[in-house]
Amino acid sequence: MPSPRLFQPLTVGGLSMANRIVIAPMCQYSAVDGCMTDWHRVHLGQLALSGAALLTLEASAVLPEGRISPADVGLYDDATEAAMAATLATVRHCSDMPIAIQLAHAGRKASTEVPWRGGAQLPPGDARGWRTVAPSALAFHAGDDAPRALEREDMVAIRDAFADASRRAARIGIDAVQIHAAHGYLLHQFLSPLSNRRDDDWGGSLEKRMRFPLEVFEAVRGAFPADRPVTVRLSGTDWVEGGWDVEQTLAFSRELEARGCSAIHVSSGGLHRDQAIPVGPGYQVPLARAVKQAVGIPVVAVGLITDYDHAEAIVANGDADLVALARGMLYDPRWPWHAAAHLGASVKAPPQYLRCQPRRHPDLFGR
Secondary structure, three states: OOOOHHHOOEEEOOEEEOOOEEEOOOOOOOOEOOEOOHHHHHHHHHHOOOOOOEEEEEEEEOOHHHOOOOOOOEOOOHHHHHHHHHHHHHHHHHOOOOEEEEEEOOHHHOOEOOHHHOOOEOOOOOOOOOOOEEOOOOOOOOOOOOOEEOOHHHHHHHHHHHHHHHHHHHHOOOOEEEEEEOOOOHHHHHHOOOOOOOOOOOOOOHHHHHHHHHHHHHHHHHHOOOOOOEEEEEEOOOOOOOOOOHHHHHHHHHHHHHOOOOOEEEEOOOOOOOOOOOOOOOOOHHHHHHHHHHOOOOEEEEOOOOOHHHHHHHHHOOOOOEEEEOHHHHHOOOHHHHHHHHHOOOOOOOHHHHHHOHHHOHHHHOO
């Protein structure tokens, strides 16, 4: 029998991947002053034993004010770099899975409480809050403190911070960088006409709205080693009339490919409170399919992909080259093991765990 497509290898921008399953970045809101903690060692350690092809570290802010919350991870100074390096050393002692990092700036969605405490904005007057920034002085929620519109010198500093974080990532041996341009965060805010109302060279037409995100991409690509991939996560649509949509996504994707982007990870939404998302299994796959038909680089599909046969079909049908799991992987950190068993394939597992295979204990597992 031919190997399931989900478990066939793939090379992305020079990085060899054992299969087509990617662990998507998932914020843990468990850092201290931007530094990873023991929680991250345990959390990332278990995911690194999952048999997936790639582990992506959660959104890591390139500046302190770019954090979504005061409990977010950062990669912007020596302390945050050292904490991340120590965490990765523990993970790598137990796993050789490639590791990527998502670099981010939250823009107007920064300075918020952690989700399990409501996630509301922490205004500048709060002891843990700060003034946010954005392309335009438009608040995300009515009643929120409005962000400060970025001046050109601010944009240059943010661009350079992305590049500096990329150099730090390279120094601690991270295998790939993913630039976060989705979910309503800063680079997505520049892309969408709903959040970018500028009338200068970085707002108005699609070409101008894409200019700063592309500038950031070029800075990161220039700072990260050429033999390691730089990818982009984008929102395929805002799910709001008059906002960012699929056609603009295709134009942006082509510009990224022309500049050396190694892969595009297609998500959606997050920019506007009026979004109407048709949530259901694989609801974002059509967006990934559209991007795949427009570019020649690998495309990653994500969003409520939990069924093994569904994941296989997405790759086998050519809708995307890889599938990414986030919440599904938190719920079942051995999802790749189970998918492989279901589809008749195999993944790498630690020798310490090999005795748990169901075929060795058919009565116990009902097989």
